Amino acid sequence: MKLSFFGAAKQVTGSMYLLTLDSGYKILIDCGMDYEMKKNPVARAQLFPFEPVTVDLVILTHAHIDHSGNLPALVGAGFKGHIICTPATAELTQFLLFDSANIQWSNYRKTLANTKKTKRDYIEKPLFNEKQVKDCIDQFLTLNLNKDFRINPEISLKLVEAGHLLGAASVALTITEKGVTQTIGFTGDLGRANSKLVRNGEILEGVSYLITEATYGGRKHMVEKSAEDELLNYIQKTCIEFRGRLVIPAFSVGRTQAIVFTIRQLKQKGLIPSWLKVFVDSPLAIKSTPVYERHAYLLNEEAHSFMRENGSLFQFEGIEYLEDMDQHEELMHYYDPCIIISAAGMVEGGRIQEHVMNNIENPYSTILIAGYCAEGTLGHRLLLGQSTIKIKNKDKNVYAQIARTDVYSSHPDHDEVKNYILNTRDNSQGNFRKVFLVHGDIPHLEAMRVSLEESGLSGKVVVPDMLEEFYL
Numbered sequence: 001m002k003l004s005f006f007g008a009a010k011q012v013t014g015s016m017y018l019l020t021l022d023s024g025y026k027i028l029i030d031c032g033m034d035y036e037m038k039k040n041p042v043a044r045a046q047l048f049p050f051e052p053v054t055v056d057l058v059i060l061t062h063a064h065i066d067h068s069g070n071l072p073a074l075v076g077a078g079f080k081g082h083i084i085c086t087p088a089t090a091e092l093t094q095f096l097l098f099d100s101a102n103i104q105w106s107n108y109r110k111t112l113a114n115t116k117k118t119k120r121d122y123i124e125k126p127l128f129n130e131k132q133v134k135d136c137i138d139q140f141l142t143l144n145l146n147k148d149f150r151i152n153p154e155i156s157l158k159l160v161e162a163g164h165l166l167g168a169a170s171v172a173l174t175i176t177e178k179g180v181t182q183t184i185g186f187t188g189d190l191g192r193a194n195s196k197l198v199r200n201g202e203i204l205e206g207v208s209y210l211i212t213e214a215t216y217g218g219r220k221h222m223v224e225k226s227a228e229d230e231l232l233n234y235i236q237k238t239c240i241e242f243r244g245r246l247v248i249p250a251f252s253v254g255r256t257q258a259i260v261f262t263i264r265q266l267k268q269k270g271l272i273p274s275w276l277k278v279f280v281d282s283p284l285a286i287k288s289t290p291v292y293e294r295h296a297y298l299l300n301e302e303a304h305s306f307m308r309e310n311g312s313l314f315q316f317e318g319i320e321y322l323e324d325m326d327q328h329e330e331l332m333h334y335y336d337p338c339i340i341i342s343a344a345g346m347v348e349g350g351r352i353q354e355h356v357m358n359n360i361e362n363p364y365s366t367i368l369i370a371g372y373c374a375e376g377t378l379g380h381r382l383l384l385g386q387s388t389i390k391i392k393n394k395d396k397n398v399y400a401q402i403a404r405t406d407v408y409s410s411h412p413d414h415d416e417v418k419n420y421i422l423n424t425r426d427n428s429q430g431n432f433r434k435v436f437l438v439h440g441d442i443p444h445l446e447a448m449r450v451s452l453e454e455s456g457l458s459g460k461v462v463v464p465d466m467l468e469e470f471y472l
């Protein structure tokens with residue numbers, strides 16, 4: 001069989017790998033949106049460097065757009081097969097895809113309106129529309145974790161808990177060709193041990209080839225406190241001492257729920273005052289939070305025991321979920337101390353940008369970055385510590401406190417990924433042939449490669465290039 005790397009090779013986004021069996025059967029693992037296309041225009045000249053109509057099956061590891069975001073375009077380009085994922089991933093993915101279609105079309109309309117008629121033909125069109133999202137959802141086929149699923153006499157599939165996001169799975173494909181059976185493991189994105197809400201991930205077994213993320217290769221998460229202690233510290237300083245606003249940019253799916261649950265725990269313990277209001281300003285968070293409640297069986301013991309004793313994880317006195325723009329506008333004129341959680345996580349677009357603008361010149365406010373911010377994004381620029389910053393073409397003085405925390409990181413750091421890989425090798429009883437490192441920038445992938453080579457995997461570690469192919 002042949003393994004082709006069509007995304008997330010020597011970069012983080014655009015996860016997409018194609019397995020072509022000797023029989024011609026084609027399985028695509030993930031079909032993510034590539035936010036780094038401009039970095040590599042030659043390699044990414046085509047959205048799909050293969051014929052979508054010839055793909056037999058797609059397996060989706062989890063809902064994040066950099067893994068799922070090109071699925072509607074794949075369907076629009078003729079893919080007719082099933083898209084297999086867990087039930088929670090199917091639910092979260094549909095909300096994210098509709099949201100992505102809306103964002104693309106609203107940006108497109110804005111650009112059209114601001115472009116001269118003669119130049120409008122050159123504007124990049126949205127990758128898909130709502131109709132294609134609906135068609136794509138019709139092709140979803142859900143599979144629970146840890147169930148062996150036989151695709152045909154040669155191929156069987158198992159999804160294993162990844163611990164990265166609700167419903168996120170690693171994929172084990174066991175394939176027999178010419179009497180030889182091999183298991184190809186795709187980690188998808190991995191999680192950290194003892195994350196908020198989600199259970200710990202599990203190791204794949206009996207793997208011959210492992211395709212793993214190494215987003216944080218060479219880096220160590222600076223986590224000295226629990227999420228409760230970390231958040232309490234910022235709440236006390238900003239909202240109680242300074243009577244300011246704590247603004248937290250957060251992805252609507254996953255990060256927002258983890259932060260809300262932490263605040264719920266602090267309120268339950270009486271550690272923050274009942275008058276302190278919490279605003280979740282994100283329609284997508286309103287849609288995705290009930291998915292966490294519907295799939296509560298996927299949550300960890302901490303969440304379960306809290307639910308047994310206190311009921312809802314996400315509803316409590318003083319929290320308001322804002323859907324309409326009117327409510328958002330009202331919040332922009334709310335000047336009491338409060339906590340504002342809003343998207344997007346990297347502060348690129350979305351309602352959060354307005355909250356950042358509204359608070360950046362207020363020395364009593366804190367902007368707490370709680371996730372990864374890619375270079376060039378407003379979140380990344382905020383963290384550079386400049387004294388002035390351009391937001392929406394306006395120069396703003398930075399008087400607010402800018403802080404960052406790693407406690408909510410949903411990816412493992414260097415040692416955690418390395419241990420995962422070494423444990424997978426040990427679990428594979430001599431079958432283990434090679435590990436391919438993906439989903440990371442070159443320095444991070446290289447740091448992981450060197451470290452693995454020194455730890456007994458010499459000659460078995462590959463950092464594949466975009467479009468590179470391997471025969472397994």
Ligand SMILES: [Zn+2]
Nearest residue numbers: 062064164189
């Ligand atoms: Zn992810």
